Amino acid sequence: MEIRQLKHFIAIVETGSFTRGAEKVHISQPSISSSISKLEDELGVTLFTRGRKQALLTVQGEKFKISAQRILKEYGAVKTSFQENTEAIHLKLCVASNYPLPKLSSLLADFTELVPDLSFSITDTAPDKMLSAVGKAEFDMAFGITYENERLPQGARALILGEESYGVAVPFDNHLAQRDSISLMELIDEPVIEIRRWEYRNVVIQRLKDENIKLNVKHRVDQYSRALSLVKSGLGITVTASGLIEEGVKFIPFNESGMRRRLTLFVSPSAESFIRDNLSSCIKGS
Template sequence: MRVNLDVQSLRSFIKVGETKSFTRAAEALSLTQPAISQQIKRLEDLLGVELFARGNRQVLLTLEGEKLFGYAKNIVMCNDKVGRLFEKFEKRETITVGMPEHFCEGMLSQIISRMATHFPTIQMVVKVARSGLLMEAVNEGKIDLCLVIDDFGNTQEPFWHTLSLRWFAGEGAGVSDSPQGVPLVLFKPPCGFRSLAIRSLEECGIKWRCVYESEDLMSLRSAVQAGVGITLLPFVAQVSGLKSLEGISSLPALPQFAVMLKERAGWSPVYRCEVLELIRSVWVSEYVNVSL
C-alpha cells in the first residue's frame, strides 16, 4: 500500500492524540476545530482505518491510531529537520554595486572581501559597465549605488576626488607625425572618453584616425601594448606595457574628471553609512595617492 501522508494532517493527529481533544488541539495549533476534524478525516480515509474513538469527554487513540502515533512523530521530526537544514539558504538581502572596468583590478576584490567580512548576511551583486550606463541604471533604480567618473561640467553633486586623464602608448611606441593622422585605439561608442579624445585633437587641428575599436578595457589595452595606436585612459595605476605620454608629446592637455559614488533614490538600509564608508576607504587606500 503506497500512501502520501500530509505533514500538517500528521501534526493535527499528534496534537489530538496528546491533548485527547479536538478543541484543545485546534487551540494549540491556531486552527479551527472543523479544520482539525477535516485533516483527521482525510488521514482516516487515506489509511482506511479509524484513528480515534470518540467518547463523551475524551478522544482516545484506537489500536490503529496507536500504531501510527510513533511513526507520525518521526515523520514530522524529519520534516522539521529538513526545514532547519535549509534555513541558512534562504534568500539574503542584496546590494547591487556598479563600477567601471578601470577600477575593478584594484578595488573590486578588496570590496568583495571586506563586504563578506563585515556584512556576511548581505549578498553583493556587481555590475561592471561604463559610467554613463551605470548612472542611467542607478537613476532607473536598477542598481543601488555606483562608483562613476564624470565630467566636472556635468556634475552638481559632491565628489570624492579628481582623476587625471592621460594619453597612453605602448612602451616601445610613440606618436608619429604621420600624414594620415594620430592612430587612435578607442572604445566603441557611446563613450565619453572616446568623444573627448576626438574632440581634443580636432580642436587643436590634429588629424586622427581610428585604427582599433574595443568593447572592453583588456582588449583596448592589448592593442595599445602591441603598438597599434594610442588611447586616452584615466590614470589610476601603472599598467605593464603602457607608458604615459604626459609631457613628452604634443598631444593636447586633458581635463580633470570627478569620481563620485551615486546612490539610488530611496536606498536607505540601516547599514548604508557603513557600506559607503567601506567603499570610500578602499578607494582612498588604492587610488588617492595616484589620482590627486
C-alpha cells in the same frame, strides 16, 4: 589613518615588496604606493626603504609594525563580536564598463570585511545609460565616471571616491616612454589605436575637435583591454585613463587642464541609511 592603510602596510611587510603587497590586497601597485605615501605623510616618518625589487622596513617602520599588528588584531576582535548579530544584506550594484576594476574589487572586499553577511549582484552597463538607471532607483549603488560640470541625476547621492588623469599608453620601448607628461598636439604623428567606446567619443574625440587636432588613427577596437594589448605588441599608442592601465605599458598623463575624470559612487535613497551606518568608513577613505 585608515584600517585599509594598515592592511596595505602589513601586506608589504609580509610579502617584501609593493608589487606583491598590492597583489595580496587586490589593488594596483600605484594605489598601494599612494596609500603608504599618505600614511607616511600623516605619521611624519618613512616606513620603508624602497628598492627596485624589495621594500625594507626602516627603524620607524619596525616600531609602527608592532602598533599596526595590534590595531588590526583588536579591529578583527571587535568585528567578530558583532558578526553574530549581523543580518544578511543583499545590494544591487551597477558598474559602468569604464570603471577601473581593481579599485572596485578592493572596495567591495572592504565592504564584506565590515559586513561579513553582505552579498551583492553586479550588473554591467554602458556609461551613458548608468545615470538613467540610478535616477530610476533600479540599483542600490552604482559605480561610474563623472566629469566637470556634469549634471547628476535627482534622487541619488553622489560621492566622489577619487580622480584619475587621462593620458597616453605607450610601449616601454617607445621613444615617448621617458616622458613624464605630454600634450595632445605631440601625438599627431604617432600611430593611434582608437577605442570605439562612449567615453572615448565624448571626452577624447570632443577635446580633439575643440582644439582642432587630428590624430593618425591606424587601428580601431571596441575594448580597452584590446587596445592595450595592441600597444604592448608595438602596434601603436592609445589614449586612456590612468585607472584602466595594465602591466606592460607606460602611462604618460596629459599636461592640459581638464583632462581628468572622477570615480563616483551613486547611492539610492533606499540604501543610503544602511551605507551610512555600515560602510561609510571605507567609502570615506577611497
